[in-house]
Structure formats: structure tokens, C-alpha cells
Amino acid sequence: MSLITLSGTMSASDIEANFEDKRAALNTVNAINGKPFQYDHRVNDLTNNAAMVPLATKDFTVPDDMLFVTMGMAMYNPDATSRTITLTLSAITNASTAVAVPSYLMNQSIFVTATGGSASTFNATRYVPATTIYLIKGITYRMLFTSSSATAVDSAFGFVLARQFKRYR
Amino acid sequence: MIPRSPTSLTNETLTPTKLNAGFNRLYQDLLASTNKRFCYSSFELNFSALASTHATEDFKYYIKPPFAWEVVAVELFLYEPTGTVTNVALSSTLTGWETVNAVPLGATTKVVTGDNFTAKGAALTEQTFTLTVTAGGAYALDRCYAVIHIRADRGNSGDTYNSLQLDDAPRWAAGEAVAAAKVNTGFTNYQTAVTRNTAADKQLRIQVFSIRDIAVALATSDRDLVIPSTGSRFHSYDVVNNGAVGDNLVFTLIDEVAATVSTTTVNGGTPPQKTQSVTCTDTQTNSDPFFVGNDYILRFTRAGAVIIPLGYVVVYYT
Numbered sequence: 001m002s003l004i005t006l007s008g009t010m011s012a013s014d015i016e017a018n019f020e021d022k023r024a025a026l027n028t029v030n031a032i033n034g035k036p037f038q039y040d041h042r043v044n045d046l047t048n049n050a051a052m053v054p055l056a057t058k059d060f061t062v063p064d065d066m067l068f069v070t071m072g073m074a075m076y077n078p079d080a081t082s083r084t085i086t087l088t089l090s091a092i093t094n095a096s097t098a099v100a101v102p103s104y105l106m107n108q109s110i111f112v113t114a115t116g117g118s119a120s121t122f123n124a125t126r127y128v129p130a131t132t133i134y135l136i137k138g139i140t141y142r143m144l145f146t147s148s149s150a151t152a153v154d155s156a157f158g159f160v161l162a163r164q165f166k167r168y169r
Numbered sequence: 170m171i172p173r174s175p176t177s178l179t180n181e182t183l184t185p186t187k188l189n190a191g192f193n194r195l196y197q198d199l200l201a202s203t204n205k206r207f208c209y210s211s212f213e214l215n216f217s218a219l220a221s222t223h224a225t226e227d228f229k230y231y232i233k234p235p236f237a238w239e240v241v242a243v244e245l246f247l248y249e250p251t252g253t254v255t256n257v258a259l260s261s262t263l264t265g266w267e268t269v270n271a272v273p274l275g276a277t278t279k280v281v282t283g284d285n286f287t288a289k290g291a292a293l294t295e296q297t298f299t300l301t302v303t304a305g306g307a308y309a310l311d312r313c314y315a316v317i318h319i320r321a322d323r324g325n326s327g328d329t330y331n332s333l334q335l336d337d338a339p340r341w342a343a344g345e346a347v348a349a350a351k352v353n354t355g356f357t358n359y360q361t362a363v364t365r366n367t368a369a370d371k372q373l374r375i376q377v378f379s380i381r382d383i384a385v386a387l388a389t390s391d392r393d394l395v396i397p398s399t400g401s402r403f404h405s406y407d408v409v410n411n412g413a414v415g416d417n418l419v420f421t422l423i424d425e426v427a428a429t430v431s432t433t434t435v436n437g438g439t440p441p442q443k444t445q446s447v448t449c450t451d452t453q454t455n456s457d458p459f460f461v462g463n464d465y466i467l468r469f470t471r472a473g474a475v476i477i478p479l480g481y482v483v484v485y486y487t
Contacts, residue, residue, distance in 0.1 A: 003356050006349040012183060018356045019191050025363045026198050029370070038372055039399050040210050060316050061244055061283070064209065070458050074395045078388060122390040124461040126397075157394050161458055166370065167205040 037163040066162040077116030185341030242318040252308030263288035321373030379481035398463035400456030412437035416473030
């Protein structure tokens with residue numbers, strides 16, 4: 001930022017330049033051209049559900065409209081037995097009734113699957129959205145682990161990452 | 170939130186009205202930006218699988234952020250417990266905290282309670298969150314966790330933050346001569362405020378990663394947790410170990426090239442054993458959260474011969 005010091009008969013263009021310089025500075029603050037986001041990060045840890053009964057759900061309500069960024073999962077396989085678990089994100093009417101409302105996720109099917117078959121391995125995977133998806137203010141979202149394997153999972157960890165503009169509120 | 174276009178003056182007569190309008194736009198844009206300088210985020214406190222046999226400390230979390238913060242909303246989730254639990258209450262030492270209660274609803278598998286209030290904590294001041302279970306006898310919680318929604322003031326880095334208000338914008342009365350000195354003062358004051366506002370760009374977030382019942386034979390990677398790469402700046406962290414003497418807990422933060430960023434060992438002992446405010450000024454090189462190869466890893470390992478009932482790390486960002 002730099003200001004043009006005015007004196008005597010002021011130039012209109014100098015004043016305009018000062019106005020524009022400060023407007024540009026605010027643009028930077030508001031991160032129109034910088035790193036414009038603040039992140040929120042939800043986790044779901046399957047550690048306490050190693051026996052897989054019941055599979056873990058994690059619900060949360062979004063306080064603001066936020067841009068869904070990605071969902072990820074990581075699973076640890078303690079031995080060579082194949083294990084496959086899936087983490088799904090859904091929107092529900094409220095945390096007690098859990099009626100799914102796909103339209104709140106742009107009718108996208110959001111899930112990631114991790115498969116492990118080697119001893120002492122850590123498998124991570126990531127969902128990449130095909131379209132812009134917003135998490136909607138006041139709506140409750142659910143992270144759900146499901147298994148397609150007979151063998152209990154040792155540990156698994158999932159997260160949802162969302163963001164909003166830094167100067168959102 | 171895009172600032173408005175500046176007032177055009179070229180080829181026009183410079184009048185008090187024009188200048189007043191120009192400065193008012195600047196100050197309104199500044200206020201719109203500074204009033205939204207808060208960083209909002211949330212963290213979770215996991216109370217799942219707690220039973221009446223657990224020690225008092227296993228129902229507590231200790232949070233000591235390097236910045237001032239406010240709780241703005243709380244969600245408490247309680248799945249149907251075993252035993253005659255009549256109430257579960259979450260309290261805190263935060264100033265202004267209001268106890269959040271969850272009452273089991275019989276056949277309903279889960280109850281969710283929430284509350285919106287403002288509770289404040291100062292920088293580097295330890296705050297305690299405590300879950301209190303009221304029951305007629307022995308009990309066991311199924312899943313129970315709280316989502317704490319917080320905000321932190323990015324402008325809290327100094328008490329001189331944004332001293333300008335809309336009323337401070339220079340104004341000229343009709344017919345008043347427009348002196349260069351007054352115009353310069355207006356721009357200079359505005360520049361000072363914008364500079365302060367520019368400095369208030371930090372990500373003031375808290376994250377809590379907890380593990381309960383950490384097994385004795387804990388293989389490396391067995392409790393690895395993931396932080397996706399968002400170009401985040403770490404500031405510090407706390408590690409808490411509720412294990413007994415000899416049941417040491419080792420926390421390691423690992424970056425995207427598998428290098429150790431920071432590691433801390435917290436010995437077991439009379440719980441909780443806390444190592445707080447461990448400096449960790451690291452910035453994630455990448456900001457691509459879609460690529461797992463950019464992930465940071467939070468790794469827990471341990472020593473000793475007894476299950477650690479609760480271990481957690483509280484990560485602070487700036």
C-alpha cells in the first residue's frame with residue numbers, strides 16, 4: 001500500500017489513486033485474490049468400535065453455509081486379512097430421526113472406501129467432489145461407517161473438510 | 170464481500186459532496202470487513218464408552234489455546250446408555266458457560282441437545298470441560314460426544330486494532346474549502362486501519378484428537394489420524410495422558426514427506442499428566458486436501474503394561 005501525499009491544487013487522479021489503492025488493499029484483506037477460506041474439520045474415529053457392533057456414526061449440525069471440500073478416510077490393517085469399510089456422508093432431517101435428504105448434498109453420493117489386505121498397513125483414501133456441494137446452515141449431516149467384511153476393523157478414522165470465506169461473518 | 174468502486178473524480182469538479190461520498194464508501198467497506206474478522210470452527214470432545222467404573226479424570230478435557238476464544242454453540246449427542254442414566258451434563262470453566270443437559274429418552278436410541286450462548290476464555294488460560302453422569306447405579310455410555318462451536322477474534326493481536334469507525338471518516342461541509350491536509354489525514358488514518366485489518370488473517374482454530382482405551386500392544390500406525398493439507402499454520406499443541414505410571418504416551422506430528430515435525434512424550438502418573446503449549450510453528454507446504462500424499466499424520470505410540478483410558482492432543486492453529 002502506498003499513499004500519494006496531496007498538496008496545493010489536488011489532482012483528481014491522485015485522489016482517485018488513493019481511493020483505489022485502499023480498495024485494492026481491502027480486496028486483499030477479504031482475500032478475493034489470496035487465501036480466502038477458513039476451514040472446519042469434522043472427524044469420526046472408529047477406534048472404539050473395533051468390534052464393528054455398532055458401526056460408528058457421527059452427526060454434526062452446520063452453523064453456516066459452508067462449501068464442502070472433501071471427505072477422507074484412513075484405516076489400519078493389523079494383519080493380512082482383507083477388510084473393507086466405507087464412510088458415507090449424508091444429510092438428515094435431524095439427528096434424532098435421521099431421515100436422509102439427498103437434495104441437501106446436491107443428490108451426490110458421497111462415500112470413500114478403504115480396503116486393506118496386508119499386515120501393518122495404513123490405507124488412506126479421499127473423495128473428490130464432481131460438482132460444487134454446499135453444507136447448509138442448520139442441517140444435520142451424518143458420517144457413517146459400514147463394513148463389507150466379516151473381520152472386525154482394528155481402527156479407522158474419517159473426516160469431513162468444509163470451508164467458508166474468511167470474512168464470512 | 171467486494172469493496173465498492175471508488176468515487177470517480179476525473180473531469181469533475183472536486184466538491185465536498187464527492188469527497189464525503191468517497192470516504193464514506195471506504196469506511197463502510199472497512200467496517201464490513203473488520204466486523205467479519207472472526208474465525209469460526211469447531212472441535213469435538215469424545216465421551217464414548219465411558220462407564221461408572223472409569224475414573225473422574227476420564228470425563229474431563231483440558232483446553233489451553235494460545236488465543237482468546239469464545240464458545241458460540243454446543244451440541245451434545247447421547248446414544249441410549251446402559252443402566253439407569255437419568256441425565257448427562259456437560260459443564261465448563263469458561264466464563265458464561267451454561268450447562269448442557271441430555272436426558273435419555275427410553276426407546277429412542279439417541280438424544281441431541283444443543284444450546285447457543287457465549288462463553289469466553291482468555292489466551293493461555295486452561296479451561297476444563299467435564300461430563301457429569303447422573304445414574305441410579307452402574308452404567309455404561311454407548312456413544313456420547315460434544316461438538317463445540319467456537320469463534321476467535323483475528324483482531325485480538327493488539328488492543329489498538331481498528332480504532333477507526335464510520336464517524337471518523339473526514340467530512341466537508343457544503344461550501345467548505347477542501348484542504349489537502351485534511352484529505353491526507355483521512356487517507357493516512359484509513360491506511361492504518363487497513364494495515365491492522367490486513368494483519369488479522371490468522372486461522373485461529375482448535376482441534377481435539379482423542380483416543381480412549383489405548384491398548385497395550387499398540388502397533389505403529391494403529392492409531393494414526395489424518396490432517397488434510399490446507400496450507401494450515403500450526404502454532405502449538407497440548408498432549409494429555411490419563412495413563413498410570415509407566416504408561417507413557419508419545420505423540421508425533423508427521424508431515425507430508427514423512428518427516429517428524431514435532432514429538433512429545435507425556436509420562437503416565439497421577440492423571441492427567443499434561444504437557445501444554447508445545448511450540449510447533451510449522452506450515453503445511455501444500456494446500457491440496459484431495460491428495461492423500463499431502464496429509465499430515467498424528468501418531469500415537471505408547472509404553473507400559475496397562476490400557477491408557479484416555480489420551481489426546483489438542484492442536485492449535487494460527
